Structure formats: C-alpha cells, structure tokens
Amino acid sequence: MSDDEYLADTTRSATLADVGAPGYLAATIVDTDGSTHYTLARIDAMGDHATRFDATAAYVAHEQLEPLPLETVRRITIAARQQLTERPKP
Numbered sequence: 001m002s003d004d005e006y007l008a009d010t011t012r013s014a015t016l017a018d019v020g021a022p023g024y025l026a027a028t029i030v031d032t033d034g035s036t037h038y039t040l041a042r043i044d045a046m047g048d049h050a051t052r053f054d055a056t057a058a059y060v061a062h063e064q065l066e067p068l069p070l071e072t073v074r075r076i077t078i079a080a081r082q083q084l085t086e087r088p089k090p
Helices: 070-085
Strands: 024-030 036-042
Touching: 024 070
Parallel strands: none
Antiparallel strands: 024 036
C-alpha cells in the first residue's frame, strides 16, 4: 500500500508547537478502508513522496520507546472527542 492511499484528517489532527514540538503534528491518518491510524508527523514532510507512512510498522521496537507525554495524550483525546461530537446528524 502506498502513501497515496492514506489521507490526513486535519479536523482530527493538532499541531504540537505549544507543547514543545514545533514543526510536528499529532496526525490522524485515514486509510482507504476507513481505518484510522494515529502518528507523529513532521509537518514539512507531509505530502513529500520521499517520506513514507507504513501503518504495519506500529509494533516494531522503535515505535514502542516510551509513553506519550500527558499533554499529547490530552490533545489527542480532545481531538477524538470533538470529531465524535461534531459529526453532522443524518
């Protein structure tokens, strides 16, 4: 699967400049099948075809170094809740 089959959901993503990570985004990535992936992305690398996203790499050792900082977890939780509460009603 190529990066072209993934889309960044900007409504459920947040920049991290205010928590000490300027240039990075807590990104929500949506696959063609609708599945959701969460990743830390360099903003300047998004859309760059030399930078790859591989959803199957979530369990490799370098992805499991330490828990996310509490502030980052808080922001991801808020973004996910906003997405659930701001859905248009059919």
